[in-house]
Amino acid sequence: MRYRNATAYRFLTPYLLIFAIFWIWPIISSFLISFQATRTVPWRFAPTFNWGRLIGDPAFFNALKNTLLILVIQVPVMISLAVVMAVLLNSPLLKARGLYRFAFFAPVVVGEVAYSAVFRLMFSLDFGIVNKLLNSVGLEKIDWFSNVTPAMALIMIAVTWRWAGYNAIIILAGLQSIPDDVYEAATLDRVSKLKQFFYITLPLLKPVIVFCAVLSIIGTMQLFTEPFLITERGGPGGGTETLGLLLYRQGFRSLNFGYASAIAYTMAGLAIAITLVQLWLTREPK
Amino acid sequence: MTSRSQRRLGRSILLHLVLTPLALIWLFPLWMMVVFSTMPDNGIFSPGIELLPHDGFLDNFNNLQRDTNFVGAIGISVSVAVTYTFLSVLLTSMAGWALARYDFLGKGVVVAIIFGTITLPYAVVLIPQFIMVARDFQLANTWIALIVPPLFNSLGVLFMRQAFSMMPAELFDAARVEGVKEWRIFLFVALPLARPMLAALAIILFLASWNNYLWPLLINSQPGAMTAPVALGTLIGLTKVSWGGIMAGAVMLTVPMLIVFVLLQRHFIAGIAAGAVK
Numbered sequence: 001m002r003y004r005n006a007t008a009y010r011f012l013t014p015y016l017l018i019f020a021i022f023w024i025w026p027i028i029s030s031f032l033i034s035f036q037a038t039r040t041v042p043w044r045f046a047p048t049f050n051w052g053r054l055i056g057d058p059a060f061f062n063a064l065k066n067t068l069l070i071l072v073i074q075v076p077v078m079i080s081l082a083v084v085m086a087v088l089l090n091s092p093l094l095k096a097r098g099l100y101r102f103a104f105f106a107p108v109v110v111g112e113v114a115y116s117a118v119f120r121l122m123f124s125l126d127f128g129i130v131n132k133l134l135n136s137v138g139l140e141k142i143d144w145f146s147n148v149t150p151a152m153a154l155i156m157i158a159v160t161w162r163w164a165g166y167n168a169i170i171i172l173a174g175l176q177s178i179p180d181d182v183y184e185a186a187t188l189d190r191v192s193k194l195k196q197f198f199y200i201t202l203p204l205l206k207p208v209i210v211f212c213a214v215l216s217i218i219g220t221m222q223l224f225t226e227p228f229l230i231t232e233r234g235g236p237g238g239g240t241e242t243l244g245l246l247l248y249r250q251g252f253r254s255l256n257f258g259y260a261s262a263i264a265y266t267m268a269g270l271a272i273a274i275t276l277v278q279l280w281l282t283r284e285p286k
Numbered sequence: 287m288t289s290r291s292q293r294r295l296g297r298s299i300l301l302h303l304v305l306t307p308l309a310l311i312w313l314f315p316l317w318m319m320v321v322f323s324t325m326p327d328n329g330i331f332s333p334g335i336e337l338l339p340h341d342g343f344l345d346n347f348n349n350l351q352r353d354t355n356f357v358g359a360i361g362i363s364v365s366v367a368v369t370y371t372f373l374s375v376l377l378t379s380m381a382g383w384a385l386a387r388y389d390f391l392g393k394g395v396v397v398a399i400i401f402g403t404i405t406l407p408y409a410v411v412l413i414p415q416f417i418m419v420a421r422d423f424q425l426a427n428t429w430i431a432l433i434v435p436p437l438f439n440s441l442g443v444l445f446m447r448q449a450f451s452m453m454p455a456e457l458f459d460a461a462r463v464e465g466v467k468e469w470r471i472f473l474f475v476a477l478p479l480a481r482p483m484l485a486a487l488a489i490i491l492f493l494a495s496w497n498n499y500l501w502p503l504l505i506n507s508q509p510g511a512m513t514a515p516v517a518l519g520t521l522i523g524l525t526k527v528s529w530g531g532i533m534a535g536a537v538m539l540t541v542p543m544l545i546v547f548v549l550l551q552r553h554f555i556a557g558i559a560a561g562a563v564k
Contacts, residue, residue, distance in 0.1 A: 007468050008390035015381035015443065016396070023438035026411035026418070027403060033413065088305050093298040102548065103309035106316060108558065109543040111497035113515040114536035117522050118319045121529060127331040129318060136335065161315060166558060173559035193297075214405070222409050225499055229522050244409060251413050252504055264409045275405045 030261040038258035050262040060263065062238055063246040066152070067221060070242070074156040075216045079209060081160065082167035087197065089168065090175045104165040112162075116229035119158045148239035151231045155240055158226050163219070167212045174208035175201070207282045214278045218271050224248060243267055319540065322533035330529055343534060350521075350531030358510070359517035360538065366432045366513065367495040374437050374491050375484060382446025383472050387458065400440045411438075416504055427511035432502055436495065442487050445560055449483040450476060486557035489550055493543060514539055 037046040054060050085104050094100065107115070122129050123144040131141035144150045178201065186196050202209075224244035227234045234241030243263060251260030317337075322330055323346055324339040350356050384390070385397060415435050420426040453476065461471045477484065502513045512520070518535045521527045547554055 004388050004468075005390045008384045008388040008393070010469075011380040011384035011388075011472070012396070015377040015437075018377065018434070018437045019400075019440065021418075021438075022415055022435045023403065023411060023440070024399065026414035027406060029414035030410055030412075085308070088301060091301055093294065093301055094305070095298075095302070100305055100309050101551075103312045105551075105555070106544060106547065107312070108554075109493060109497075109547045110316070110540050111515050111543075112499050113497075113519045113522070114319070114539045115315065117518070117532050117536050118315050118322070120522065121322060121330065121533070122315060122318055127333070129335065129337075132333075132335050161312065165312070169555055169558045173555075218405060218407055222407050229519060232523055247409055247412070248500075252416070257413050257417065261413050264407070264413060267407045268410045271405055271407050 030264055033258055034261035034265050036258050039256060043258070050258045053259060054262050054266070059238070059241070059246060060266075063241045063243045064266075066239070066241055067223065067243045069152065070156060070159075070223065071217055071220050074159055075213060075220060077156070078160045078164050078216060079167060079213055081164045082171055082212065083202075083205070083209065085164065085168040086171035086175055087201065089172060104168055106165070107162050108166045108169070110162065112225035113229065115158065115162055116225060119154070119161075120230050123154055145231060146236050148236060151236060151240050155223075155226050155231060158230060159220065159223070163216065167216065170212055171205065171208055174205050178204050210278055210281050214274055217274050221267055221270055316540070316544075319533055319536050322530065323537040325530055327528055327530050330533075342530060343537075346528065346530035346534040347538075348531075349528035350535050353521055353527055353531055354512075354517045355509070356514065356517055356535055356538070359512050359514040362429070362432075362512070363496060363514040366429060367492050369429075370433045370436065370495040371488050371492045373433065374439065374442060375488050377437060378439075378442030378487070379446040379450075379477065379480070379484065380472070381443045382448075383450050383476060385443065385447045386450035387455075387476075400443060404440060404444075412500070412504070415501075419505055427506050427508045431505045432513065435505075436498065436501065439491075439494075442491065445487055445557075446480070446483065448560070449480045453479055482553065482556070483560075485550070486553040486560065489546070489553050490557040496539075496543065 033043075034050050035045060035047045036043045037049045088094070089097065089100060089104070123131070125131065125141065125143050125145065128144070130144075135141055142150050144154045182200055182204075183196060186200060191199070222244045223242045224247075227240040227242050227245050228248070231240040234245045243266070247260050247263045247267075250256045250263060321337065321339050324341060324343045325336065326340075326342050326345065329336060329340065329342075385393065419431050419435060425431045457475060457479070458471050461475055466475075497515060498513070499515050499519065502516045503519065506512055506516065509517075514535070518532060518539065521532050521535075
């Protein structure tokens with residue numbers, strides 16, 4: 001490779017300018033804003049103004065609790081489902097593979113607004129198709145929007161539907177990179193398919209699964225559209241309010257930029273912690 | 287041998303018995319989207335179970351257009367997505383090329399900053415971006431506000447860097463010996479060779495722009511400046527609104543992407559799977 005400063009920067013500069021203005025500077029800026037009282041003109045430096053409020057704000061802890069609850073339940077369920085989808089889609093015995101792939105991968109292209117609208121309609125109390133189907137098999141209909149537990153379940157169902165296939169695509173690519181002869185050797189040694197899955201497939205997939213889990217955690221941590229549109233601004237009564245929604249409310253409804261930045265940096269702190277855990281989990285063994 | 291092929295058959299049947307119901311459940315919301323988009327509102331809100339499409343799509347579309355200027359919003363969404371995709375592919379492949387094929391002062395720093403910040407949540411930059419674009423630059427409700435800030439995305443840079451660094455150096459050295467300029471090598475040798483990767487990247491970027499919701503919701507909130515998802519989102523939750531119309535809008539946002547997905551599945555999947563390439 002050649003040492004060429006001028007040429008390299010001619011190719012890099014347009015992108016780096018945008019990257020600096022709309023990514024690096026905002027990262028620094030929102031950190032600084034979180035230490036300022038932004039509801040006075042001009043803003044003034046007040047290091048404990050927002051962070052102090054944060055630690056004593058029940059709305060923040062409610063949003064944090066809901067976000068973590070969704071994370072802890074939804075991400076493992078979705079990743080397990082994605083592994084099952086990927087392994088089954090990868091089976092050489094599968095017929096009409098294209099149809100199955102379409103079914104699981106299609107949600108990847110569906111926008112948040114479109115699918116939020118459909119889920120809202122499908123789960124409505126009296127006329128939603130889901131309750132009608134529950135009724136028709138003799139089950140009680142569920143009030144998905146007025147009680148906290150079903151509303152949380154609905155958010156998790158919606159997110160899982162939207163993202164399981166996305167993760168399955170990544171896991172499937174990981175599966176296909178495992179060489180066939182590993183399995184052939186195991187089959188010759190009469191290792192059952194189930195044991196092969198637990199002792200060969202899963203360990204070899206670990207880095208990919210951890211990667212998917214980290215992506216999903218960081219995505220779910222910022223969950224906004226689903227509680228905004230499906231459960232109507234985090235309803236019932238804040239029962240599905242997430243950190244993303246609280247940030248939106250504080251930053252863009254109350255225009256309280258300092259407090260919203262503190263919330264954003266809480267999310268960043270969680271993301272950094274999770275990334276460090278990922279690096280530790282997938283470290284090269286010595 | 288018979289028992290082995292019988293076992294195979296048994297496994298195959300079991301596989302399809304597990305996968306088919308799961309696939310049907312997964313297709314169900316999309317199917318219902320289409321069904322709802324063809325039903326009048328009094329049909330959607332009736333006690334019966336309707337699982338087949340009717341013929342009311344055009345009526346619903348007219349209701350939607352009455353509730354919000356959806357066609358205009360689609361026009362904005364298409365123009366923004368096309369422009370964004372073109373610019374983003376250009377910028378990120380130029381940057382990826384520089385990182386893959388040259389040594390230069392500060393390269394380590396650039397790579398470290400890109401990698402080091404890639405897992406930070408987007409929420410962190412939202413507020414400064416908004417303040418900058420809306421207040422400092424006074425660009426709210428313009429196309430620039432929709433197109434330029436999202437160009438910061440660095441996944442494309444890493445993707446193209448990977449693509450260019452896998453190409454053999456001799457290809458480019460041969461051209462250099464002939465005295466071909468670097469930008470011509472990039473444009474006429476490297477880019478054509480990277481066509482499959484460019485296609486994968488373009489599809490993913492187009493989709494991201496087409497479906498983008500939060501940023502357009504914040505920055506372009508005036509009726510004439512909204513993108514299609516934002517315009518549709520404003521209707522959800524209103525009391526006097528046609529749900530059949532909302533579903534017609536959802537179909538118009540979704541079905542073109544599904545068709546693109548079916549036609550270009552290979553590129554789509556390559557683009558998503560490459561997210562995992564480190």
